[in-house]
């Protein structure tokens with residue numbers, strides 16, 4: 130039953146004979162990712178605080194003219210700690226506390242860039258189609274309480290913080306957006322990236338709340354590397370990944386909220402494929418658990434009204450430009466995935482496969498421009 134299997138990897142470890150396991154992992158994951166030696170203090174803090182802690186590394190070949198560019202990223206997945214009908218401010222405070230204790234462990238593990246899940250300060254309540262109290266979770270991206278909280282974390286731990294929240298934009302009539310705020314390790318707000326593609330699938334009724342983002346495909350130059358944020362449903366759109374890559378992203382984070390019955394078989398493929406196609410690292414993050422709502426809602430499919438959206442299956446992982454990937458975090462527990470990567474791997478794989486050179490982008494730019502015109506006629510050859 131959805132929600133009960135702790136992780137696919139644990140299942141493989143348990144049932145595949147040891148003699149075959151390495152080969153199975155090579156075929157499924159592109160080889161076994163190097164395990165990181167994480168500090169004992171971090172491992173025991175994670176255990177005490179009841180979250181999974183895993184660490185892996187991706188290496189690049191030594192080069193003569195460039196030094197290795199090593200960065201450690203931290204991916205955080207978590208359940209909402211309180212029921213969804215708890216007072217808004219109390220829920221936000223509890224999530225801040227939960228993240229604070231996970232980020233402290235990330236700092237012990239030497240994480241340079243940490244990213245939280247989509248809309249991390251709230252339940253993923255858009256399924257309900259009710260406005261209150263959910264719109265009350267929205268905050269200013271520039272100086273809301275969550276951004277201030279993240280600025281403190283960033284300064285304290287010298288860490289870049291990616292904070293995906295529900296944004297209220299007071300300058301533009303109090304409009305709502307699904308945004309990721311990027312905070313530099315200096316504590317300054319570097320900028321924000323709004324969700325470009327809004328789902329119209331299943332109970333993901335997000336279009337009731339906010340519009341497609343208008344910030345394009347910003348890439349943020351940080352001390353640790355050039356990063357971008359492709360929020361959730363954007364991962365189904367190869368051109369979205371491509372544009373972040375065109376702007377120079379070496380690591381693309383994908384904070385998400387998605388459920389087993391809808392997308393679990395797509396999850397291991399899409400971000401990994403994007404890493405391969407764009408010669409970059411991708412970091413999909415999904416929340417965990419099942420969130421219940423007092424008022425039942427329907428799915429508009431003739432089925433019975435229900436009180437939850439489904440099981441958020443976690444399984445956050447990192448994919449490398451060579452197509453290899455880490456195991457996923459648990460499907461059911463909170464977790465922190467620490468991944469060390471040498472960013473030199475991006476150009477090394479690009480020089481090997483040459484997708485940026487062979488992509489024929491000018492041909493597609495021209496053809497796509499034609500294809501979106503109302504007078505377009507598809508090029509179909511018939512007998």
Ligand SMILES: NC(=O)NCCC(=O)O
Nearest residue numbers: 328333361362386387392
């Ligand atoms: N949060 C969100 O966009 N979810 C849509 C479902 C999916 O993309 O798997």
